[in-house]
Structures are given as structure tokens and as C-alpha cells.
Amino acid sequence: MGDLHPDLARVLISKDAIEKRVKEMAKQIRGDFKDTQRLYIVGILKGAFIFLADLTRELSELSMPHVVDFMALSSYGKSTESGAVRILMDLREPIENQHVLIVEDIVDTGHTLSYLYHILEGRKPASLHTCALVRKQRERLNVPLDYIGFDIPDVWVVGYGLDFADQFRTLPYVAELKREAYTR
Ligand code: PRP
Numbered sequence: 001m002g003d004l005h006p007d008l009a010r011v012l013i014s015k016d017a018i019e020k021r022v023k024e025m026a027k028q029i030r031g032d033f034k035d036t037q038r039l040y041i042v043g044i045l046k047g048a049f050i051f052l053a054d055l056t057r058e059l060s061e062l063s064m065p066h067v068v069d070f071m072a073l074s075s076y077g078k079s080t081e082s083g084a085v086r087i088l089m090d091l092r093e094p095i096e097n098q099h100v101l102i103v104e105d106i107v108d109t110g111h112t113l114s115y116l117y118h119i120l121e122g123r124k125p126a127s128l129h130t131c132a133l134v135r136k137q138r139e140r141l142n143v144p145l146d147y148i149g150f151d152i153p154d155v156w157v158v159g160y161g162l163d164f165a166d167q168f169r170t171l172p173y174v175a176e177l178k179r180e181a182y183t184r
Contacts, residue, residue, distance in 0.1 A: 005168070007181035008158070013134070013150055013174040018160060021149045022051070025131065026058030029147060033099065039066040040098040040125070042091065044073060044116065046169070047105035050161040051133045051149075055103060069093060075112050085115040100125040104132040105161040107148075110141035117143040133160065134174065150174075156182055 004011065033039055039059075043052035052068065059066055072089035100120060107113050113130060121128055131147035138154045152174075158164050159171030164182060168175070 004175070007164075007178050008168075009155075009176040009178045011173045011175050012152060012155075012157060013160075015172040018133075018149075018173065019054075022054045022133075023058055025147050025149060026055055026062055026064075029055075029101070029131070030059065030062040030064045033064060036099045036127075037065060038099065039064060040093075040095055040100045041066050041068045041103055042095075042100060042120070043068060043070045043103045044105075044112070045070050045089065046072070047161045047163070048103050048133075050170070051105050052103045055131075071116070073112055073116065085112055087119075095120060095123050095125045097124070097126045099127045100129070102128070102130045104130070105134070106157070107132045107135045107141060107145060109136075109138065113145070114141060114143050134162075 041052070041056060043049060056066060056068055069091045070089065071087065071091055073085050074088055075085045102113070102116060102120065104113055117128065117130065129146040130144060132145060133149040134152050134157065135145065135148050136152055136154050156164065156177040157174050158168035158177050159174045161169055162174065163169045164177050
């Protein structure tokens with residue numbers, strides 16, 4: 001691993017730790033869906049693209065039949081209670097009678113996943129489950145979070161899909177962004 005970028009305070013979750021946990025999560029999902037013919041995996045752009053790529057390749061190794069689709073969402077007013085969310089890009093297919101697994105990179109306030117869960121629930125899937133790589137302490141989620149990689153403190157995290165102004169997404173680890181990097 002090269003030197004840490006000067007805007008980063010520390011590596012919070014190493015590449016190895018992520019790799020190990022993603023494998024464990026895939027095994028757990030495989031076991032839980034052993035009787036499911038096909039899982040309809042919904043990745044939430046942009047943040048989930050790296051986690052989703054690794055998780056689904058592990059699921060392939062475990063012979064879990066699945067397809068992948070994407071939604072892009074944008075959230076407003078993260079610091080407010082309203083947390084309005086807008087769909088920028090929707091799924092390609094109807095999900096009625098499908099076994100759906102939502103894959104998120106992070107549950108921060110919980111607004112995005114709560115909103116999305118209710119939207120997709122309304123489309124009458126056969127089942128609906130949720131999965132996130134990291135969950136922040138402050139989340140107030142009112143929907144189930146079935147698979148969770150890591151619980152993290154309430155700091156700004158980047159890497160492994162997570163960004164600050166679209167930077168740092170492709171780092172192979174999750175790192176804490178220095179406070180001065182987003183307050184200057
Ligand atoms: C991030 C992340 C989640 C959401 C979580 O997306 O990917 O979708 O925020 O936050 P919440 O729990 O407070 O709702 P963001 O809106 O930053 O877009 P991006 O994935 O395109 O970076």
C-alpha cells in the first residue's frame with residue numbers, strides 16, 4: 001500500500017479485512033438463499049459498485065444464481081431530518097415475484113435505504129432483503145438491515161466505493177477523511 005493521502009487520517013478497514021468480510025457475507029447470503037432459484041441483486045450507484053462487484057463474484061464462486069441491476073439515487077439534506085431522496089436511474093426490469101437483495105455501500109443517516117426499501121416493497125417482490133458494507137453509529141433505520149459488513153464510528157469515510165466530492169472511490173480500503181478536508 002502506498003502512502004496515505006494527506007487528506008486521510010487513517011485506514012479504518014484494511015483491504016484484507018474487507019476481502020475476508022465480503023467472503024463471509026457471501027457465504028451467509030448463499031446459505032440463506034440456498035432454496036432460491038435466482039437472486040435479483042440491486043446495486044445502488046454510485047457508491048456500491050465496488051462492493052457489489054466483489055460480493056457478486058464471491059456469490060458466483062459459491063454457485064449462487066443471480067442477476068445484477070442498478071439504481072442511482074441522490075439524497076438531499078443529509079444533515080436534516082427530511083432526507084429527501086430522488087431516483088436518478090431506475091431498474092431495467094420489473095421486480096414483481098423476484099427475490100431482491102439491495103446492496104448499499106453505506107448506511108449513514110439511513111434515509112436512502114429506508115426510502116428505497118419502501119419503493120421496492122411497493123413493486124411486490126417475492127422477498128426483499130438489504131445488505132450494506134458499512135453502517136454508521138448514527139443511523140436511524142426503520143427498515144431491516146439483513147447483512148452488514150462493519151459498524152463504524154460517525155466519521156466521514158472514503159474508499160471502496162465511498163467518496164468525498166467523487167474522490168477516493170477506488171481506494172482498496174476504507175479510510176477516515178480528515179475533518180479539515182471537508183470543512184475548508
Ligand atoms: C451515499 C451512499 C448511500 C447513501 C447513504 O450515496 O452510497 O446511498 O449516501 O446515506 P444515508 O444513509 O444518509 O441516506 P450518495 O448520495 O453520497 O451518492 P453516491 O453513492 O453516488 O456517492
